[in-house]
Amino acid sequence: MPSFRFDVGTQVLCNLGQSGWKMGKVIALNYREDAWPPGQKAPYQVALEGEDGEFRLIYVPVDDDYCCRKPTDEDLKIANRADALAALPNETATKKQANNKNDVGTITTKNELGSTAVSVSDHVGYRAGLCHCCQPHPQSWSCVELYSEHYRGATRNDLKVTRRSIDLGSKKVGAEIECCSSKEVDLLSKSGFMQRPTLVRLPPGVRFADDGSLKGKIRFDPHRESSYKVEFVAVSAVDWKDPKIGLVRLEITFTVTDNDEPLGFDPDEFAAKQQEASAAAAGIYQKLCQTWDRWERSELDQRDTCDLMCAHLARLRDLLEEHPRLEDGLWWAQLGGFYMNVHKLLENTLFECELYLGYALTFGSVSVRQIAEQNLEGCYQKRLLESARFLWIDGVKQMMHNDFRGAIETFQKATAKKDGWGWAVNVGDIWIFEAAARLILTAEGNEKLSTQVDKLLEKHRARCKKTGTFKSSVHPWAAEVTSGLSAYRNLQSKKSKSSSDTTSSDSAGWLEGFKKRTLFWCAQVLGGVAPFPPKPRPRLEDAQVLVDRLPGHNVVYERS
Structure with missing residues (x-):
């Protein structure tokens, strides 16, 4: 065999x-x-x-x-629990053995979490490279940071997760619900539950509030069967600093029965509208695929590809805003996934990827979650790449201000994100600048010349060979640094043989000249001049506007 x-x-x-x-x-x-x-x-x-x-x-x-x-480990977790804050089967068993305690996990307070260097409202705070590329403020964590197995903000940052589960039993359509506020139930956190709740899982007519309470009359839901289970989840990060509380994951479950068609409801008409919307979504999907295929065949340039992709995606988003529950969230996952293609063209759209893939996670569909998570694996890697690029830019700015030691530390943080790769930083650019900074510090007498400069330049050459970017095998700035390193060593060799003022003057002149060239190349980076990547593009749409446009509570079906 x-x-x-x-x-x-x-x-x-x-x-x-x-x-x-x-x-x-x-x-x-x-x-x-x-x-x-x-x-x-x-x-x-x-x-x-x-x-x-x-x-x-x-x-x-x-x-x-x-x-x-x-x-992978993430695949197995996706298969074994509802979200990244839910208990795994072995954790559930442990919890039962421990007298059904809801508190699972430990906390190690990190100086990075809650960093005042990044605004709470800054949706790209992860670019600072803090907190494993999660936003430094847990209260601003998105759906992907809370629920995705590939982001798993709580686990990566070693935050405690407290779990509260409430089972309301069976409820008929028409029944009133009023329960579960932090005043009635010990949820530990008194507020903050409207951070990223899974509102789409609730029956129409039922509203959820920031204190963890549900209230309202269960109404008919044409998207669901006659009997269905609700597994609603919300999270509060208000007390994330408290080692006894941490993040509070609230899960409210109940079964809805008698979800039968009311008088005046035409199931055939409703099904026809859903089919029409699905067909429209599928048509847009095909146009997106065709556009991307044309780009890969070099039939479209980058700008035209971006414009066409964004136009198709805007149409899909408009369709989903009209039919927000279409196919149980599948098309929200597709919307977020295709924004990843736009991001590959260097548009500033990672936020859209995460926003719509994260919203798809809130539906609770196992198949939709799997599709979303497959894309989110790549999205998290893009966060690392973005962080590497922006840390590199920060280090270049430090060099512009003669803070070479600080720049080296920043470059090392950037390199550690993705082994020298960054978003559009593909030829080891970070290593070139670290080598230049180390050479300047050495020439200024602040540290001894080590083989580290040679090793950094060699890493760059290996990366260039791997990507085949430059015909000369190295970046022109790397060629200058290599030449400068050779010239400096020659000067040092002469200096060891002679203590004349001429040799000292030559060394000072070399350093001044090399600093000027460093200033020039730093400016090229910040100006987005080739062969460096272009300047980061501004966002196409305001991030908060996009968040505000997401659907909220499910609308109540009204007779036509």
């Missing part, structure tokens, strides 16, 4: 195309079906478990990572 990567019983992720990656278990090796031609076999047969608990059998045609792969 041929050798395969996975054995029977192994949990794997399978690529189902537009349906995304699905978790399954290998149940057979060297699989074949009777109708197949002689000799045709598939490496694996896999059993996939659906949201309804039903199993579906598929086969994997090729034994490679494109068709199936080993689940």
Whole structure:
């Protein structure tokens, strides 16, 4: 029998195309079906478990990572809990053994969290590189920072998570709900629960408030079955600094029954409108794919591609604002995912990616969550790349002000984000500037010349070779730094053999000249002059306006 990567019983992720990656278990090796031609076999047969608990059998045609792969830790967590703040199965067991205590986790207070260097309202505070590239203020954390397994702000920053669960039992349509405020139930935090609540999961007519309370009359929901379960989640970060509280994850569950069509409701008309909207969304999706394909075939330039993509995305967003619950959040996930393509073209749209993918997470659909999380894995990496780029720019500004030691520290932070890569920083630019700063400090007599400068320049050369960016194999500024390093060593060699004033004057003249060239190249970075990346573009739309346009509580169905 041929050798395969996975054995029977192994949990794997399978690529189902537009349906995304699905978790399954290998149940057979060297699989074949009777109708197949002689000799045709598939490496694996896999059993996939659906949201309804039903199993579906598929086969994997090729034994490679494109068709199936080993689940990551994030994949397993996505499969085993509702969001990044929910308890994992082993945590739940621990909680029961500990007399059903709701407090799980520990806290290590970080100086970075709550940093006054970044405004609470600054949606790009992560670019400062603090808090594992989460916003420094937990009270401003977005849906992705709270709920996504790939961002997991609480875990990365070692914040305590306190969990409160309330089961309201069964409620009929028409019943009144009034419960769960922090005055009635010990939620520990008295406010802050409207930070990023999953409002779309609530029945129409029921409102949620900042103190954790639900109030209202359950109304008919045409998007749901006659009986359905509500698993509503909200989080308060008001007491994140308190080691006894931390973040409070509130989950309110109940079952709604008798969600039957009222008089005057036409189910066929409603279904037709939903189908029409879905078809319109699918049409926009096709245009987005076609536009991106034309860009990859070099049929469109960058500006035209951005303009067309943004126009299609604006149409999709308008459609979703008219039909916010279309296909249980699927198209919000697609909206956020395609903004990632725009971001690849150096538009300042990571906020849109995270906003719409994060909103898709609030729907509670397992399949939509998986699609969103697949995109959010890349989004978090883009945060790291953005942080690296903006830290690099900060370090360049420090060099402009002759703070070379501070610049070195900043460059090292930038490099650590993604091993010298940054958003459009692809040839080891950060290493070149750190090498220049170290050379200047050495020439000023503030530190000894070490092999570190050579190593940094060698890293840059290796990165250039990998990317094939420069015909001369190095960046022109790197060539100057290399030449300057050689000249400095020659001067030092002469100085060791002679103590004449001429040698000292030559060294001072070299340093002055090298600083002037450093100033020139720093200015090129800040001016966005090639071969450095262009200046970061301003946002296309105001971030707060986009947040305000997101749907809130579900609207009550009104008879036409």
